[in-house]
Amino acid sequence: MIKILFLSDTHLGFDYPIRTTKRTRRGQDFFDNFEYILNYAVGNAVDLILHGGDFFFRTRLPELIVNKSYKILYEFAKHNIPFVIVPGNHESSRLPRSPLIFQPYIHIFKEPHTFTFDIKGKKINISGFPYESKNVRDQFPEIIKQIQDKEKQADINLLMTHHAVEGCTCGPGNYTFRKNEDVVQMKDIPMYYDAILCGHIHRQQILWKRHQDKKSPIIYVGSVERTSFAEKEETKGFYVLEFDKDHQNRQFIPLKTRAMVDITINRSFPSIQELKTYLIKRSRGFDTNSIVRLKCPDEQNRNLINQSLLKDVFHSDMIIQLSGWQQEFKARTKKERIPGLFD
Numbered sequence: 341m342i343k344i345l346f347l348s349d350t351h352l353g354f355d356y357p358i359r360t361t362k363r364t365r366r367g368q369d370f371f372d373n374f375e376y377i378l379n380y381a382v383g384n385a386v387d388l389i390l391h392g393g394d395f396f397f398r399t400r401l402p403e404l405i406v407n408k409s410y411k412i413l414y415e416f417a418k419h420n421i422p423f424v425i426v427p428g429n430h431e432s433s434r435l436p437r438s439p440l441i442f443q444p445y446i447h448i449f450k451e452p453h454t455f456t457f458d459i460k461g462k463k464i465n466i467s468g469f470p471y472e473s474k475n476v477r478d479q480f481p482e483i484i485k486q487i488q489d490k491e492k493q494a495d496i497n498l499l500m501t502h503h504a505v506e507g508c509t510c511g512p513g514n515y516t517f518r519k520n521e522d523v524v525q526m527k528d529i530p531m532y533y534d535a536i537l538c539g540h541i542h543r544q545q546i547l548w549k550r551h552q553d554k555k556s557p558i559i560y561v562g563s564v565e566r567t568s569f570a571e572k573e574e575t576k577g578f579y580v581l582e583f584d585k586d587h588q589n590r591q592f593i594p595l596k597t598r599a600m601v602d603i604t605i606n607r608s609f610p611s612i613q614e615l616k617t618y619l620i621k622r623s624r625g626f627d628t629n630s631i632v633r634l635k636c637p638d639e640q641n642r643n644l645i646n647q648s649l650l651k652d653v654f655h656s657d658m659i660i661q662l663s664g665w666q667q668e669f670k671a672r673t674k675k676e677r678i679p680g681l682f683d
């Protein structure tokens with residue numbers, strides 16, 4: 341049996357403090373989940389790890405982030421488990437160079453290509469291509485042809501992409517990707533892959549490519565942490581895929597993530613004390629490390645809120661986002677200088 345671990349969208353560096361700060365930051369959460377997955381791979385004798393892209397949170401990165409991330413990969417490479425990455429849009433289809441990742445066990449797609457592995461007497465082909473920013477819809481068939489030319493059919497054939505495939509969904513309104521130029525068309529997905537492994541869409545989901553009586557799963561594993569409130573209801577995790585003769589088995593393993601919660605203040609309060617009591621009541625039961633989005637459409641209410649009120653109501657491990665009025669609040673309350681709430 342071959343065990344393959346699939347993860348994606350680690351967005352390393354997201355909200356990671358470069359200078360010291362008193363405010364609670366989320367940066368380490370992303371690293372923690374990434375390292376949790378690598379430890380899982382070692383502890384559970386995984387044969388191969390595949391990363392679906394957006395390894396980093398953006399293209400131009402502080403050296404501290406690059407080194408911190410690559411040192412983790414460098415250490416992991418000592419376990420001799422091959423690690424394959426398909427670069428995503430957040431890293432502009434390429435990862436920063438570094439001697440730390442010139443390792444025989446680290447494989448990064450620089451062009452359409454197939455990496456071949458011999459594991460437990462089985463031949464495994466991992467095909468893929470870096471994120472294509474120009475009209476992937478029309479270019480995809482040609483890209484597949486380039487890969488196909490190099491490909492010899494193996495015992496297990498997988499395709500990796502960092503793109504939306506027609507029919508995949510995201511966001512609170514279940515936005516569905518259809519025919520735009522940044523969407524791969526279902527009809528263009530070849531039938532000969534045992535599975536298509538995708539990054540880019542942060543929601544875990546499985547689509548199916550069907551042809552006659554055959555079908556292949558198109559697997560979105562999602563991100564390892566929530567990067568926006570659009571993902572607040574989504575469970576984050578990673579897949580362990582097991583391939584045994586003609587059988588494949590999938591297990592989605594959830595990760596710990598910070599809760600995202602909303603409070604909307606939609607009645608008016610005569611005094612600061614009454615507003616405070618209301619907010620304390622509303623936030624009762626929230627995890628102490630939640631991300632709280634505070635919506636306050638009424639200007640009179642907004643004017644009652646100051647830094648010390650927020651400090652009194654919310655736990656210091658919480659992250660408070662003022663939806664649409666953060667700048668206004670900062671400007672109005674900057675003289676209060678209560679450390680830790682916002683930088």
Ligand SMILES: [Mn+2]
Pocket residue numbers: 349393394428430540541542563
């Ligand atoms: Mn992403």
